[in-house]
Structures are given as C-alpha cells and as structure tokens.
Amino acid sequence: MKVQPVRGMRDFYPEDMAFRNWLFERWRRASRRAGFVEVDGPELEPLELYTEKSGPEIAEQLYWLEDKSRRRLALRPEFTPTLARMIAARQAALPEPIRWFNISRCFRYERTQKGRLREFFQWNVDLVGIAGEIADAECISLAVDAMKEVGLGPEDVQVRINDRRLLAALVRHLGIAEDRVPQVFGILDKRDKVPAEALAGLLAEAGLEAQQRQGLERILAWQHLEDIDARELATPEVHAAVEAIHRLFALLADYGIAEWCRFDIGIVRGLAYYTGPVWEVHDCKGELRAIFGGGRYDRLLGDTGGKAMPACGFGGSDVILGILLGERGLRAEPETSTEYFVASASEASLPQVLQVVRHLRARNRSTQFDLKSGNLKRQMKKAADAGARFVVIVTEEFARSRRVTLRDMSSGDQRDVGLEELGA
Amino acid sequence: MKVQPVRGMRDFYPEDMAFRNWLFERWRRASRRAGFVEVDGPELEPLELYTEKSGPEIAEQLYWLEDKSRRRLALRPEFTPTLARMIAARQAALPEPIRWFNISRCFRYERTQKGRLREFFQWNVDLVGIAGEIADAECISLAVDAMKEVGLGPEDVQVRINDRRLLAALVRHLGIAEDRVPQVFGILDKRDKVPAEALAGLLAEAGLEAQQRQGLERILAWQHLEDIDARELATPEVHAAVEAIHRLFALLADYGIAEWCRFDIGIVRGLAYYTGPVWEVHDCKGELRAIFGGGRYDRLLGDTGGKAMPACGFGGSDVILGILLGERGLRAEPETSTEYFVASASEASLPQVLQVVRHLRARNRSTQFDLKSGNLKRQMKKAADAGARFVVIVTEEFARSRRVTLRDMSSGDQRDVGLEELGA
Numbered sequence: 001m002k003v004q005p006v007r008g009m010r011d012f013y014p015e016d017m018a019f020r021n022w023l024f025e026r027w028r029r030a031s032r033r034a035g036f037v038e039v040d041g042p043e044l045e046p047l048e049l050y051t052e053k054s055g056p057e058i059a060e061q062l063y064w065l066e067d068k069s070r071r072r073l074a075l076r077p078e079f080t081p082t083l084a085r086m087i088a089a090r091q092a093a094l095p096e097p098i099r100w101f102n103i104s105r106c107f108r109y110e111r112t113q114k115g116r117l118r119e120f121f122q123w124n125v126d127l128v129g130i131a132g133e134i135a136d137a138e139c140i141s142l143a144v145d146a147m148k149e150v151g152l153g154p155e156d157v158q159v160r161i162n163d164r165r166l167l168a169a170l171v172r173h174l175g176i177a178e179d180r181v182p183q184v185f186g187i188l189d190k191r192d193k194v195p196a197e198a199l200a201g202l203l204a205e206a207g208l209e210a211q212q213r214q215g216l217e218r219i220l221a222w223q224h225l226e227d228i229d230a231r232e233l234a235t236p237e238v239h240a241a242v243e244a245i246h247r248l249f250a251l252l253a254d255y256g257i258a259e260w261c262r263f264d265i266g267i268v269r270g271l272a273y274y275t276g277p278v279w280e281v282h283d284c285k286g287e288l289r290a291i292f293g294g295g296r297y298d299r300l301l302g303d304t305g306g307k308a309m310p311a312c313g314f315g316g317s318d319v320i321l322g323i324l325l326g327e328r329g330l331r332a333e334p335e336t337s338t339e340y341f342v343a344s345a346s347e348a349s350l351p352q353v354l355q356v357v358r359h360l361r362a363r364n365r366s367t368q369f370d371l372k373s374g375n376l377k378r379q380m381k382k383a384a385d386a387g388a389r390f391v392v393i394v395t396e397e398f399a400r401s402r403r404v405t406l407r408d409m410s411s412g413d414q415r416d417v418g419l420e421e422l423g424a
Numbered sequence: 425m426k427v428q429p430v431r432g433m434r435d436f437y438p439e440d441m442a443f444r445n446w447l448f449e450r451w452r453r454a455s456r457r458a459g460f461v462e463v464d465g466p467e468l469e470p471l472e473l474y475t476e477k478s479g480p481e482i483a484e485q486l487y488w489l490e491d492k493s494r495r496r497l498a499l500r501p502e503f504t505p506t507l508a509r510m511i512a513a514r515q516a517a518l519p520e521p522i523r524w525f526n527i528s529r530c531f532r533y534e535r536t537q538k539g540r541l542r543e544f545f546q547w548n549v550d551l552v553g554i555a556g557e558i559a560d561a562e563c564i565s566l567a568v569d570a571m572k573e574v575g576l577g578p579e580d581v582q583v584r585i586n587d588r589r590l591l592a593a594l595v596r597h598l599g600i601a602e603d604r605v606p607q608v609f610g611i612l613d614k615r616d617k618v619p620a621e622a623l624a625g626l627l628a629e630a631g632l633e634a635q636q637r638q639g640l641e642r643i644l645a646w647q648h649l650e651d652i653d654a655r656e657l658a659t660p661e662v663h664a665a666v667e668a669i670h671r672l673f674a675l676l677a678d679y680g681i682a683e684w685c686r687f688d689i690g691i692v693r694g695l696a697y698y699t700g701p702v703w704e705v706h707d708c709k710g711e712l713r714a715i716f717g718g719g720r721y722d723r724l725l726g727d728t729g730g731k732a733m734p735a736c737g738f739g740g741s742d743v744i745l746g747i748l749l750g751e752r753g754l755r756a757e758p759e760t761s762t763e764y765f766v767a768s769a770s771e772a773s774l775p776q777v778l779q780v781v782r783h784l785r786a787r788n789r790s791t792q793f794d795l796k797s798g799n800l801k802r803q804m805k806k807a808a809d810a811g812a813r814f815v816v817i818v819t820e821e822f823a824r825s826r827r828v829t830l831r832d833m834s835s836g837d838q839r840d841v842g843l844e845e846l847g848a
Contacts, residue, residue, distance in 0.1 A: 305426030
C-alpha cells in the first residue's frame with residue numbers, strides 16, 4: 001500500500017520544518033513586542049460559524065463533515081470567527097483592549113496554484129475595543145515590523161491601504177443600489193485575479209449599467225488619494241471617508257513607516273465582514289498574491305453573539321511569504337540536529353559512551369552516538385552525516401581517567417578534556 | 425447568533441496558551457538534545473492510511489469526510505502513519521537512523537472524559553533504522569528526560585515496560601490460536617478501563633476456554649519478570665523474549681534511569697502495529713490514563729509502501745500531562761504580555777509617545793500604550809491592567825530633552841532617563 005498525501009497539503013521534512021519554525025518564531029517575537037498575547041481555538045468549528053459571517057467565497061471553500069449526531073463541523077478556513085466566538089463567551093472578563101495573536105493551521109478547498117494551498121498556516125493578529133485609526137495603524141505597524149524581522153524592506157513589499165467606507169460611498173454615488181454593494185465588492189476583489197473583460201462581464205451580470213461600469217473603471221484607475229474627483233469629494237460620505245484615510249496615513253508617518261505604505265483604491269478584501277480600513281501587503285513587483293491582508297470589522301463581534309465592539313486585525317499565510325523569501329534567498333538554513341557525536345574507540349564501551357552522552361544531554365547539548373556500535377571509522381562517518389560540530393572519542397582509559405578526546409569537526413583540531421569540562 | 429465550540433475541543437485563552445507553549449518548548453528542548461529533528465505532515469490524510477494499519481479501535485474513532493471527488497479524508501488520530509508515509513516517499517535519500525519528532529494536533533471521535541478529549545496535541549518521537557534494544561532505550565530515556573524537564577520525578581511517574589513478543593508467546597503457549605492474538609491483545613489493553621468481570625466476558629466471547637482465561641489471569645497477576653513460570657520459560661519463544669527484556673533493562677540502567685522503569689506484563693498498547701517492546705508512562709498513584717505510550721513497530725514501514733525498516737517510538741498527549749502537572753502545582757504561570765507601558769503626561773503628545781514605543785519595540789521590548797489617549801491616571805490603570813513592569817512617562821519636555829520618566833511598577837521607584845538608555 002503506497003499512500004499519497006492529499007493534494008494541496010504539505011509534508012514538512014526537517015528542512016521544511018526548520019523554515020516553518022524560523023518563520024513562526026519571528027511572527028511570535030514581533031507580536032509579543034507589540035504587546036499581543038497568543039491564543040488558539042479548535043480546528044473544527046460548527047459550520048454555521050463560517051457560512052453566516054465569512055461570506056460566500058469562504059463558505060464554498062469549506063472542508064466540512066457531519067458527525068454522528070448530524071452536526072455539521074467545518075475545518076477552520078480562518079481564525080477570526082473563532083476569535084469572535086471566544087470573545088463573546090468571556091467578554092465581561094476580558095480587559096480591553098484585547099490584543100491577541102494566533103498562528104493557525106487553516107484549510108480551504110479551492111483550486112491549488114502558486115501560493116495557494118488547501119492547508120496552510122495563518123498568522124492572525126486582532127486588536128479589539130478601539131474604534132480610532134490608531135488601532136488600524138498599530139496593526140499595520142506590526143505587519144511591517146514582521147516584514148523587517150524576516151529581512152524584507154520597503155523596496156520589497158508595500159502595504160496597500162483603502163477604506164471600504166470610501167469605496168461604498170463612491171459606489172453608491174454612482175447610483176448603484178445599497179443591496180448590490182457586497183456583490184460589487186466581491187467582484188472588485190477579483191480584479192487582480194481575472195482579466196479586465198471578465199471583470200466587466202461580471203459587473204454587467206450583477207446588473208450594473210454601462211455608465212456605472214465606466215464610473216467604476218475611472219475610480220479604479222486612481223493612483224493617489226488626491227485623484228478623487230472634486231464633485232465626489234463634496235459628498236459628505238466620501239469626504240468623511242477621505243478624512244479618515246488621511247488620519248490613518250498621518251499616524252503611519254508617526255510610526256515611521258510612511259515609506260512602506262500607500263493608498264490603493266483597488267483594495268477590497270474578499271471577506272464579507274470588513275467595515276472600514278482594509279489593506280494588503282504585496283510584493284513590490286506585483287508577482288504574487290497578497291502576503292498579509294486585514295482590516296476593520298466593527299460589526300462581527302456583535303453579530304457572533306457578543307456585545308458590539310470595534311475591532312481590527314490581519315492575517316497572513318506562510319505560503320506566499322515562503323515563496324517570496326525563497327526567491328530573495330532569505331529562507332533560513334535548516335537547523336543542525338547534532339552538536340556532539342560521542343564515539344567509542346572500542347566496541348565494548350557502550351556504558352562509558354552512555355555516561356558521556358548523559359553528561360552532555362544534561363547540559364542541554366544536542367548529542368547522538370552510533371546506535372549500531374560500529375568501528376571508529378564508521379562512527380566518524382555517522383558523525384559527519386549527522387552534521388555534528390564536535391566528536392567526543394571515548395577510549396578504555398575513560399573508566400579510570402574520566403577524560404575524553406574532543407575533536408572539532410570543522411577545524412579538525414583534537415584535544416584531551418576532562419568530562420566536567422565537556423559541554424560547559 | 426451565539427455559537428458553542430464543538431464538544432471535546434478546547435479554546436486556548438492566553439493563560440491556556442501560555443501553558444501549551446511552555447510544555448511544547450520543553451518537549452522540543454528534550455527532543456533536540458537527544459538529537460531528534462522536528463517534522464510534520466498534513467492533518468488531513470487519506471482515510472485508508474488509518475483503517476488499514478492503526479487497528480479497529482482507532483478506525484472507529486476517526487473524523488472523516490468525503491471530498492468533491494469522493495475521496496475519503498480523515499483528520500489524523502495519530503502521527504505515526506504519516507511518518508511511515510513520509511519515510512516511504514523518500515527512503516533512499518534519508519540518512520539512517522532517522523530521528524524525528526513532531527508535535528501534532530490529533531483528533532479522535534470518542535466519548536469525552538477526564539484526560540480524554542476529541543482534539544488534543546501529541547508529542548511524537550520516532551527512531552527508525554535500528555533493530556536493537558538500544559533504540560527502545562533511547563526513546564524511553566527521552567520520555568524520562570521530558571518528565572524531568574517539566575519537574576516530575578520517579579516518585580511521580582513510572583515507565584511500565586512489556587514486550588508483545590513475550591505476551592504473544594505466552595498467549596500461544598496457552599493454546600490460543602495465532603489468529604486470535606490481535607483480538608486478545610485488544611481486550612487485554614482495556615484491562616485498566618473495564619471491570620474484571622467485563623474483561624472475562626469479552627475473553628469468553630472471543631472464544632477463550634475457561635482454562636485459557638484462568639491462565640491469562642495468572643499471567644497478568646505477575647509482578648516481576650522473575651515470576652514467570654519455569655515451564656513457560658523453557659519455551660524457546662518465551663525464553664528469547666525474556667532475554668530481550670533483560671537486555672533492555674540493562675541498557676536502561678546504563679542510561680541511569682532504572683529507578684524510573686519497571687516491568688509490567690499488563691502493558692499491551694491499543695494500536696495494531698506494535699511488534700516488540702511496548703511501554704507506557706503512568707502516574708505512580710495510578711489515577712490517570714497513560715501519559716506517554718510507545719513501542720517497536722518493525723513492520724509498519726514495509727506495509728506502508730516503503731522497504732521494511734525496524735522502528736520504534738512513542739507519543740504522549742498534552743491533556744493528561746496537563747492534568748497531572750496541574751494537580752502537582754507544576755503548571756506554568758501565564759506570560760506577562762507587557763514589559764513597558766508608555767504613558768503621556770499631556771494628551772497632545774501621541775507622536776512623542778509613538779517615538780518612545782518605536783524605540784522600545786526596536787529593542788525587542790514588549791511595549792504598549794493607551795490607544796484611547798486617556799488622562800495620566802487612566803493610563804496608569806491601563807498599565808497595571810496590562811501587567812506592565814515599567815511605565816515610561818513622556819512629557820512635553822521630551823521633544824527638547826529626549827528624556828523620560830521611568831517608573832518601576834513593583835517598587836514604585838521613579839527616575840529620569842535618556843531615550844538611548846531606555847530598554848538597553
């Protein structure tokens with residue numbers, strides 16, 4: 001029986017796992033220095049947690065099953081609904097603002113392609129309880145800090161920022177009915193993923209008139225916040241949204257990350273629950289999908305059974321970031337598994353070898369020995385295979401002298417040392 | 425909409441997550457110093473990976489789903505079959521012995537009870553390529569080391585060791601047919617979980633005669649390896665198995681862990697694939713289920729499509745160990761989220777506050793500030809709520825002097841410091 005892994009899911013051999021651990025450690029470090037604490041939830045959640053709030057795109061991509069009591073359970077496609085459920089369950093007891101981060105394994109049953117797998121890890125950061133742009137800025141600042149932490153700069157990646165309130169106001173100003181806005185957002189979010197003609201077709205299918213489609217095209221061509229039409233800017237709704245974006249950019253300048261950030265009217269985000277600023281981190285060459293993405297979701301917590309609370313956050317997967325770092329040569333080298341390899345000069349001395357092994361491991365030194373008790377030449381080869389930095393050679397003398405030979409594998413230098421000195 | 429989490433699955437609020445991280449870190453540290461490297465696989469695997477090899481008990485407890493192509497996928501109930509699949513896929517390229525560890529989220533759909541959840545984390549250690557008892561001893565030694573690492577001693581936990589070859593030889597010696605052995609093992613594995621009469625009933629149902637059942641009862645009453653009947657010991661099969669156990673215990677003495685280990689004829693393990701030594705770590709009071717369990721599985725790799733390779737290993741869940749550590753008062757305290765809280769003496773100086781925040785975070789100091797820009801009294805309360813060790817007070821003077829007031833929250837001491845000194 002030769003079994004293949006499931007399509008779109010990964011095996012993590014030691015070198016893959018070393019990168020994953022390296023990346024997670026950097027995400028954790030950046031999160032903690034910004035004052036966020038780690039949380040987690042189950043990977044199986046009631047299906048309705050996603051079908052009702054995440055929007056139709058996510059709902060179609062769920063892996064789900066029916067349990068023996070005919071309850072429908074879904075493998076989490078994202079963490080935010082779990083976070084909303086957890087906050088609703090303990091809302092009165094949690095000091096505000098809530099600053100949580102999480103590294104979740106998530107599942108989405110969609111077509112696999114470059115940067116898109118069916119099982120991936122998502123770093124998720126949420127800041128709950130603050131309505132002002134300072135919370136959005138705090139999240140964007142953490143995303144930028146994580147980029148620095150893995151060795152990327154503003155010439156590599158950019159945060160592209162928009163506000164759904166602005167886009168919604170502009171769409172309504174084009175005379176598009178309120179109840180069509182979510183559908184139009186869903187189509188606009190596909191802008192980078194489908195050809196322009198296909199997009200126009202989808203908008204026509206959604207009932208938009210030619211003039212409205214042309215209006216949208218004109219808006220999406222804007223490069224700067226200053227490009228906004230004076231007539232539109234005179235609309236109070238549009239004006240207020242533009243003011244909010246200006247406040248956010250002023251804060252990003254105070255955070256010292258202005259050069260990492262730019263306005264982009266085309267950023268919409270696929271999830272249904274966003275209500276304010278939305279943003280994505282993209283590679284500057286524009287070759288890859290969004291690396292991180294997030295925004296404000298002020299209604300989700302109230303809708304998930306808790307009291308209404310303003311909230312914002314972001315998520316980012318290991319997959320696209322891994323591709324980008326690989327292309328830039330910034331992926332971590334695999335960890336060396338072994339620091340010391342204890343070899344025996346005579347086949348009989350396993351108890352002595354084990355004494356030395358125990359001594360080194362008790363000092364938290366990564367230590368191996370030849371489990372097959374081969375001759376010294378074979379042991380030296382094993383030590384080299386294991387990538388050992390040092391070989392300790394134990395002879396029959398050891399029982400009396402408590403001394404061993406320590407060989408540095410990179411320099412080839414050997415010296416005689418007492419057991420107490422070893423691994424100190 | 426108020427959604428409840430799935431039964432038998434856990435939310436990890438910050439204090440729960442702190443314990444999980446603390447425990448995983450110790451598992452990782454113990455694994456690495458024994459020369460093991462971390463690997464992982466998908467959480468969704470083809471259903472047949474488990475139904476064919478893990479045995480009927482596991483197969484009944486699977487969460488599984490059918491995908492759009494009608495392939496049956498299961499949430500992993502354990503890691504070993506994934507490991508066997510991964511090794512089979514790259515066998516020629518992997519240097520032997522293979523020393524891998526893994527911390528997996530696993531799922532078993534069974535009745536929830538103390539120490540048994542439907543979603544749990546399992547630390548999994550495997551050593552592949554070595555047939556001798558030294559490999560089993562290496563694994564047991566790592567399990568003991570992990571127990572030490574979390575603060576437990578031989579007065580708290582014991583490794584109870586048996587060998588399936590011994591038990592199989594004894595069962596055959598009672599005249600029980602070869603093809604009934606797996607079923608009898610399955611029943612014996614339930615010994616601690618069902619009353620004695622129920623066990624006798626199950627054995628009768630399996631077709632064992634009264635004399636065979638009495639023989640089994642007599643054998644299971646043995647306390648020491650020396651209790652084995654001389655007539656049985658004269659059987660070559662039994663004799664060879666006893667010799668192997670003696671060799672293993674001699675090695676455990678060489679590892680310095682004899683006082684942690686004892687022979688227990690009643691240890692069987694529920695999984696179908698074990699072929700040699702089997703062992704479990706139990707609390708000495710015998711109040712809880714097994715904390716860790718493992719053994720030798722020399723046929724699994726060949727059966728999973730690779731070439732046959734001797735292998736052994738063990739797994740242990742976070743749940744029972746968490747209960748035991750909780751009862752002994754050994755559970756870690758939750759991490760403090762915040763080291764520094766930067767407060768402003770005047771509401772207008774947010775840009776100055778952000779300068780100090782950026783400075784501290786750039787030095788990897790966990791730093792928060794009041795996102796709602798309250799007055800100083802309110803900020804001091806926020807700092808206390810966040811558990812901050814230090815409060816940094818920024819006044820209007822800062823723009824000119826680049827100096828701040830540093831307050832130690834535990835002593836109440838305050839002093840004036842320059843920005844460059846802060847967080848150094």
